[in-house]
Amino acid sequence: MTDRPSLRGRPAATTHAEIEQAAFRLFAEYGFEATTLDMIAVELGISRRTVARYYPSKNDIAWGRFDETLVSFKEMLDAMPQDLPLWQAVQRGVLAFNAVPAAEEPFLRRRMRLILGTPALQAHSTLRYVEWRTVVAEFVARRRGVPVGDLGVQTIANASLSIAMSAYEAWLDDPGTPLAELLDEAMARLRGYLAVTGDPD
Amino acid sequence: MTDRPSLRGRPAATTHAEIEQAAFRLFAEYGFEATTLDMIAVELGISRRTVARYYPSKNDIAWGRFDETLVSFKEMLDAMPQDLPLWQAVQRGVLAFNAVPAAEEPFLRRRMRLILGTPALQAHSTLRYVEWRTVVAEFVARRRGVPVGDLGVQTIANASLSIAMSAYEAWLDDPGTPLAELLDEAMARLRGYLAVTGDPD
DNA sequence: TTCCATTTTGGCACTCCGCGACATTATTGT
DNA sequence: ACAATAATGTCGCGGAGTGCCAAAATGGAA
Incomplete structure (x- = not known):
């Protein structure tokens, strides 16, 4: 086996x-x-x-051999050039993580639709997300030279997943737009939300 | 019953x-x-x-009567003044949502520790988080006059939960610091991460 | 060829959760 | 006293998950 x-x-x-x-x-x-x-x-x-x-x-x-793809995700992050801004490194990692041969894309879509549309699988996915976030957190912590338990590190890892999943769900609904664009838009929207301006919204 | x-x-x-x-x-x-x-x-x-x-x-x-507290969370958000910046409204809502009488705090801590420390409960919590995020998403969508399915709205709702949970976990580990401060710090760190500067990190 | 080591399969039995069905019990109202 | 009501308790089933162990199927060694 x-x-x-x-x-x-x-x-x-x-x-x-x-x-x-x-x-x-x-x-x-x-x-x-x-x-x-x-x-x-x-x-x-x-x-x-x-x-x-x-x-x-x-x-x-439903998740298949997720652990293997997670290892490659980790390796991709580690291979990112040091001078690349942190958020860009993570973003590139996310893109590479989700890049599959065009022929396999329909299967990936079917898989993710099933997961995101089934409550029991949605719930179970959390355990996978924990692993994913850990990889990001360790990467961020290493790059910044702070412990992984740091509030900033944890928040960034959490938020990275939020951005990735929001973009990903939009990509599932609208296959036309490339994931890279959706990630950019999601980040831009979040920046706008967090920005302290005179505008209430 | x-x-x-x-x-x-x-x-x-x-x-x-x-x-x-x-x-x-x-x-x-x-x-x-x-x-x-x-x-x-x-x-x-x-x-x-x-x-x-x-x-x-x-x-x-483990979650108890979460649905009831969620209703009050929704009502609190709806009662926020219109001129209050969106992120502040959400932040205040989060604080009010987690405010309990001092006498009950130890029980709340025990409850949350159990949930966050048990994989099966961690996974199951996702279903509760979905409800929580929906409340935030609907609030943001209404305030901005855009559909709830909007990528920006979904990203903000997701990220709000990320910020809240990151701060919350830090609060569990370190009861000394008030949750409000941790929320502020988490947001500040996320701003720094998303900010486009010359600094790689 | 024959036997042995290895590795997976398959069958059995058990615990636990969840749920439907239905009789039973304990209370209030007439 | 009796009907109406509402929750409880009992029973049984289906499904997931798991430990245990014998059986099967292969490669390698004698």
């Missing part, structure tokens, strides 16, 4: 990709809640126990 | 407050996950079914 450097032992009956494919087909037809692990298992011709072994929980099927 | 304008019928065997009291006692002793509904029921001398009826889910016991 996991990476198998050794070639001995019984071969795996399925793969993460295969399970996700079957699962998403069923989710689309019956909805996430109404789809049981048994149904997925039957669809694949394997046992429920095996399906359950491939993911920590049913919720996690 | 709910408000009973009528005085007929069998009297309720317990109350939300009573359940939460027993539950938190058990959570403190055994942890949230290890505490079952049966244990809470036994503690109160009632049946599991009755405990379950008082809350949509076990997770919801």
